[in-house]
Amino acid sequence: MAVDRHAEEQQLIALMIAYQKGDADAFSGLYEALKRPLIRYLWTFVRNQTTAEDLLQESFLQLHRARQTYTPPRPVRPWVYAITRHVALMHLRTMRRRKEIMPDEDLPEVPVPPEMDQLADRATVQRLLGALPRAAQEVLILHHLLGMSFEEVGAIVGISPGTAKVRAHRALKKVRQRVIEEGA
Amino acid sequence: MSLDAIPNGLREAIENDLQPVRPLHPVWLRTMLAVAILAVVLASVLAKASLRPDMDQLPMWLSWGCSVLQLAFGVLLIGLALREAVPGAGIPRGAVHVAAATALAVQILVGIATSVYSPAITMPGSGVTPGIGCLRHETVMALPTFIATLWLVFRALPLRAPTAGLLGGAGATVASDAVIHLLCPVANLSHVLVWHSGAVVVFMAIGWSAGAVWERLRWRRAP
Numbered sequence: 001m002a003v004d005r006h007a008e009e010q011q012l013i014a015l016m017i018a019y020q021k022g023d024a025d026a027f028s029g030l031y032e033a034l035k036r037p038l039i040r041y042l043w044t045f046v047r048n049q050t051t052a053e054d055l056l057q058e059s060f061l062q063l064h065r066a067r068q069t070y071t072p073p074r075p076v077r078p079w080v081y082a083i084t085r086h087v088a089l090m091h092l093r094t095m096r097r098r099k100e101i102m103p104d105e106d107l108p109e110v111p112v113p114p115e116m117d118q119l120a121d122r123a124t125v126q127r128l129l130g131a132l133p134r135a136a137q138e139v140l141i142l143h144h145l146l147g148m149s150f151e152e153v154g155a156i157v158g159i160s161p162g163t164a165k166v167r168a169h170r171a172l173k174k175v176r177q178r179v180i181e182e183g184a
Numbered sequence: 185m186s187l188d189a190i191p192n193g194l195r196e197a198i199e200n201d202l203q204p205v206r207p208l209h210p211v212w213l214r215t216m217l218a219v220a221i222l223a224v225v226l227a228s229v230l231a232k233a234s235l236r237p238d239m240d241q242l243p244m245w246l247s248w249g250c251s252v253l254q255l256a257f258g259v260l261l262i263g264l265a266l267r268e269a270v271p272g273a274g275i276p277r278g279a280v281h282v283a284a285a286t287a288l289a290v291q292i293l294v295g296i297a298t299s300v301y302s303p304a305i306t307m308p309g310s311g312v313t314p315g316i317g318c319l320r321h322e323t324v325m326a327l328p329t330f331i332a333t334l335w336l337v338f339r340a341l342p343l344r345a346p347t348a349g350l351l352g353g354a355g356a357t358v359a360s361d362a363v364i365h366l367l368c369p370v371a372n373l374s375h376v377l378v379w380h381s382g383a384v385v386v387f388m389a390i391g392w393s394a395g396a397v398w399e400r401l402r403w404r405r406a407p
Contacts, residue, residue, distance in 0.1 A: 022204040031190055057194045064198055066341040068205040069271060078272030086271075086343040090403050158344065160276040 005147060008033075012076040020067055030076075031060060037146050038084055044137045045088035055091055059084040077148065078155040085138075085156060120179045128175045136171035143168050211270065214336050215263040222259070222329040222356070226363045229325055233367050238302050246301050250294045251362045257290055258359025262333050265351035265391075269340035280347055284388065287354040291384050294365060295376030302371030314370050315379040322357060322364055322383040330356035330387060338398050345395035345402070353391025357384040 012033060018026035035056060042052040042059075062083050070079050119125055129137060135157075142153045143164070150161040150168070157164065190198070208214075239247055264283055268274050275283075333352035342348040361380055368380070 020205050020207055022202050024199065024202055027198055027202070028190065057191055060194055061197055064201070066271065069208050069341045071207050071210055071270070074273070079270075080272070082272035082274070082343055083341070154276060155272050155274065158274045158277055160278060163276065163278070 009075055009077070013073050016067075016070055016076050017072050020070070020072075027064075034080060038080070040145060041081060041084060041138075041141060042088055044134060044141050045085075045092060051091070055084075055088055058091075059087045062087055075152065078152045081142070081148075081152075081156040119176060120183070124179065124182065125175065128178045131178075132171055132174065136167055136174070139164050139167045140171050144172075208270070208340055211263060211267045211273070214266050215259065218262050218266070218329055218333045218336060219259055221332045222262075222359055225325055225328050226255075226360065229363055230366070235366055236369050236371075238369075238371065239366070242298070242301055246294075246297055247366065250297070251365050254290060254294065254362035254365060255359050257287065258355045258357075258362065261287060261351050261355030261358060262329070263355075265333055265348045265355055266336055266340070268344060268348040268351060269337040269342040271341050271343055274344060274347075280351065283351060284354060287358050287384060287388075288381060290358060291361065291381040292377060295373055295380060298365070298371050298376065299373035315375060318364065318368055318370070318375070318379045319383055319386075321367075322360055322380065325363065326356040326360040326383070326387060329359065330391070334391065334394055337395075341402075342395065342399075345399040346392045347395065349391030349393070349395030349398075350388045351391070353387035353389070354384060357387040 012030070015026045015029045015033070019030060038056055038059060039052050042055050046052050046055060059080075063080060066083060070076065120128075129140070132140070138157065139153055142148045142156065143150060148156070150164045153159075153164040153168075154161040159167070236242075243249075261283060264275055264279075268280075330353060333356055334349060337345070337348045337352055361384070364380065368376075370376070
């Protein structure tokens, strides 16, 4: 698994270098490799399929405009996710300013990390995850679902790796506690 | 693989602007650029100005020692600002708070130590006139490095631009105060706290505001 992650990261770095040289196919490769995990990540912010897809496009536009700010051979994913996160936060800020609220029926399923699948039935875990604060959800999704290290999570969110670890641990503990409480 | 699988709007935007770009230089190299400007400014001031009158009476650790400490810390803050400007490489919020607080603490502690060890207040320090003089000198010395740092910060993509600006402002002034500390004839604590530390606070605030304005303009232009 660790080897796969390393190979995947090396492939992203190679694509990013080619993209910086003006290779359109490299951009397509990056888009293909990153669109699904980015959509999953964006759901922690907007929970609306259409908006998440719009934000994904906007994120890739921002990545394109900022492509010179990636310095090889640094890992690509923290760079990509940090920009995507900022796009999502700016969107939320605009929504708050306009006082726009998403209708409840638009809320999609919260992705469930594999570690949490056996805690209870999927619907319960999804509901409990959805009730967590966004900061906790974000760390859980990045680490447990998208497989980022806590160093990478810290770099994306702007916190120390230790804080990211504590945040993920507390969130998991909270979900477990709620499962036990509800079971009782 | 082609761009066909990509949504039309995005594909067109990419196709219309796909010229090669040169990757940003590493943070240490960009820091060195800002440090080069800082070195030229500070060296030219040191070459022309005379050292403080009580220089011989101050212990070495307090005169040159504190000056080197301030310079090193200023350069570190500039480096942090430039690191903060790169997406996905930002420094943790806690570290930002510690860096900003330490910048002020260094100024205050150097001021207190100087006022304790200086044999005499060599100039009346409570007046506004010498204070404005110091603020002017500090501004003139810090400004080139501050502008260069902000330029380097904004050439990257700071996702917390006010934070990067604040660190850049703190770094430029703390480093410049390393030389002011060797030149200013006023050892009065109130003078150092109000005017020297005040300059750091003012530049931090300007850096923060410049970052906020840049952020608003940058993301307003976003499609």
